[in-house]
Amino acid sequence: MTTQPPTQPPTQTTTQTTTEPQTAAKPDKNRYRKTLNLPQTKFDMKANLLQSEPQSLKRWQQLGLYAKLREERKASPTFNFHDGPPYANGSIHLGHLMNKCLKDFVVRSQTMLGKNVPYVPGWDCHGLPIEHKVMQAMQEKGSFAKLATMEVSQRDMIVRRECQQHAEKYIKLQAGQMQRLLTLADYDNPYLTMAPQYEASTLEVLADLLKAGLVYRAVKPVHWSIANETALAEAELEYEDREDTSVFVDFEALDADAVYDAFGLKQSAEDEADDESGDESTEASAPDAKPADPYAKKSRALPAGVRPHQKPCFMIWTTTPWTLPANVAVAVHPEVEYALVWIDGNVTVLASKLIEKVTQLARSEEVSVIATTTGDKLVGLRYRHPFVTSTPKCALQRACSLEKIWSVVPADYVTTEDGTGLVHTAPGHGTEDYQTGLKHALPVYCPVKGDGTYDSTVPEWLRGVNIWKANDAVVKHLRDSGHLFFDQKFMHSYPHDWRSKTPVIFRCTQQWFVSVTDESLRDWQGRPASMQQLALHAVREGTGGGDVPPVKFVPEWGRNRMRGMLESRPDWCISRQRAWGLPIPAFVLPLAANAHPDEEPAVLLTSASVRAVCEVLRSKGSDAWFAMPPEQLLASYDASKDPQLSPEMRHALAGGYASLKKTRDILDVWFESGSSWNSVLRARGLGYPADLYLEGSDQHRGWFQLSLLPALGATGQAPFRTLLTHGFMVDKDGRKLSKSRPDAARYEVDSLTNEFGVDVMRWWVSSLVYENDIKVDLTFFATAGESYRKVRNTLRFMLSNLFDFVPSTSTPQAERGVAQDGHCVSLASLSPTSLDAWVLGEYNALERTVVGALTRYDFQTAHKALFDFCNSTLSATYLAAIKDRMYCDKPDAPRRRASQTVLWDMLDGLCRLLAPFLPHTADEAFRALHKVPPTDTTTCVHLRTFLGARGTGDEVASAFGVKPDERWSKVFVLLDAAQGKLEKAKASGIENPLDAGVVLPNAGGVLDGFDLVELADLLGVSIVRADASATEPSVLDLRDDDKFPRCERSWKRDGTVRVRSDGGVLSDRDALAVGVA
């Protein structure tokens, strides 16, 4: 290292001899530059992720990274992680970005821990949003009219084909986007809920539930289009203004005394007149001082608190008079105040708050409140239906009794905003009514047929009448019979069928349900249990009670949330009336010739019949259901051996299946995705249950619950051991993200990718506290970019100081144990008081922290530890301190080589720790460290493990077997104090730390054995001295060019600097390095 540029010595010498004093003050700073070991690297400061990430991606694809890992790890312990399927529609958004990145952190960190992590990505393909979109497109194209002329199954097939193409298109798009996010998964073999294999496995689950006796058929109200005679989903409704008739109807009470008792009225008016004081009725009548009073004064109405002689009524209000034939109850709010009111000679009940509104509307003249009470007192009171006399039959209902028909029932949804506070309840024609009906075992009565006309169960004058025409007929009938209090036409917003633009109605149809409360399953002790009970048991608190430990929740509060949802869970309606889905393979039996016209035909759906159809669909796909006749679909079914059939059914099926009719229901898409534990984990032999499901917290009700329930029904075991949930994206003010934000385009994932790069976005995701709401803003990505650059630059600086370092092997010492070559220093031989030992100790701590955090899915802690290590431990401390030896020592000086060995090994480990978060950058740095030529695709950090994770299982050893001196923490306290003094010394003109020395107090020998040169390098000063008698650090002013000349090469004033044989002014170390005496 004695080579000098030939032109330099003469010029240097002349200047130096003539102007010696100035040289010291202003030396030629570049004189020795070429003799330094300045850092060199091709690892760019600028990441250029937009170009370089796709190159990494391509390299990994050539390597076959996913397959290679499966092959290499097949004997390792498995981490079974199961992907929840996103919907195959549209481009991925910020939510997917976070979800997929978090999942990838799991996959990659578990992989780096040495596990085998098979991970199959999936897509949810069926369902209404796609079908709706396809239908709209067809409507716009004008191919809709043609469809209408076709046969149903033919029409369904055409729609299905379009839907499939749509799904395929978006799966391809999303898979590409997800891979661009550098996620590691089996993208060559994803699971698709529309794939024949998957469909067959879904039907297996249905068969299992049928076998357990958990599937039943019942009626339920749905939005119904009369024009198209089909059920509609929420997304297919358009709200338009429509004129309707609203009516106030008096339902006459059956037992007048019971009503008066409920209002606390005494037996007769005479009694009451004597006794003015003191009982409930007086109290109750007090509040009526306000609205009804003016009328009361001039009226001949009965005085308050007196029991009238006529029969009281319950006044209801409805905007759909055509549903009145189906009325079976009147609902009141138990806590609302109701009044018994005298209105123009009639006595009726309505909510106190609404008296004024109703009577003013009807222009009533005489209004007075007789008494008031609360809704709960009215519950159970009975009334006479204004025109229906025969009790309706319970169509296909599980629990139905006529006990409560035509009576007052409680309901929390009743308000006093509109109407009378008493709600006409027809369970066959409304969702809330239906819920109330189920709760009180009321008949779910729907006398309206699919074509919008009444069936034969209604009174003679309504039979066969179209319900819209029936509105007027009902009003007229009520008026004539004296039940009508008031009616008026009014405009309101009303749902319409998006295709026919006609108004829709609520109508009951037969649906398939899974019972969550039937105790037809067994718990772990063999006792009868319901799905709900098993589910609650699976998510119980604590660890005891059961053969399987309870599901773990991350965060823990998910357990409560899930439990609450399970407790209030109604039976699961698993059928839909659509084309794009997996058919429920049920068949309708023909009615016997002598059957009663109202008789429901029997339906075939048993475990065995489903399995028979299932085998056909497994090879041919669900289209076969539409294309093939029943006898072919049931080719392998033998009704005579089906234990689930009744003797009658078996008899009816004895003649073959040709006369069966296929039903048109499809499965709820949640049933499909909720069967993925069977269709993917079990069907592909990946192991059951999964170690982890990870989704947004909305899936506590969605996929998590709807996977848990069927899995318990079919296997008795929860499909997951741990549930991890993340929150939702909100804007920087914490508000819900709106799709119509003006800058929404910049938040498209593709756009973000182009602006920031994927590693930056992943770095951001890893910094999140994902359990809560996640605020997103472009500035956050910019901040993550800054932070990323800090890490990248740290890696770069480490690499650049290894330009002349040749490791003896590409395996770090942590993996191979000892140094084997003169270039490498044995880490075990490092002095505990050396800076190298200290930093390796810090690395060990980092790895413990990161591995521990990753194991707990606490990515933020890992992120923070990694950043702090790069930013503080390395960049600001260790790297800053070793710069002097790196640059100025002889290239092969032992302490330089020692630090290079440490740098090399630590960088190798650091790349591995960063790999789960920054797959591209970590691999790029790893390859640069190992000097891998671009043509080599086989060297890849993602095939390695964390240094401390070598060996088996979850045990994490310390990466490096060094034990730094315990006094280091005290030394750093001293250094901090010294730093403060240096800062103060700036006031006295010592602005450059190299112009300063520091005296450190060496009380109790804390500094004994420490290298004072290293401590000086840590402070950036020229000299450190230890003084046993000092109590606090002090600063030495070295700005004296005679006593402490500055070394021209290292710029240090270390006290050994003098003029050397080449005329240069150098310290001992630098003279040695340059090779001059």
Place this chain on the structure above:
RNA sequence: GGGCUUGUAGCUCAGUUGGCUAGAGCGCACCCCUGAUAAGGGUGAGGUCCGCGGUUCGAAUCCGCGCAGGCCCA
């Protein structure tokens, strides 16, 4: 309206079972370096711990009532 949940410097977050002067990083300001240079180092200023009330010797922390968000229901 109900279940679960969040609210600590400008920003993102720590803050064990109540207990030193409430911490970190970023950002900002000032300074240094110019041999990591579209880099690097140092120092500093920033807080009604969402509000009100209570328990306590003592509350960011425990309890109650509010306010403002989020998810899922109704």
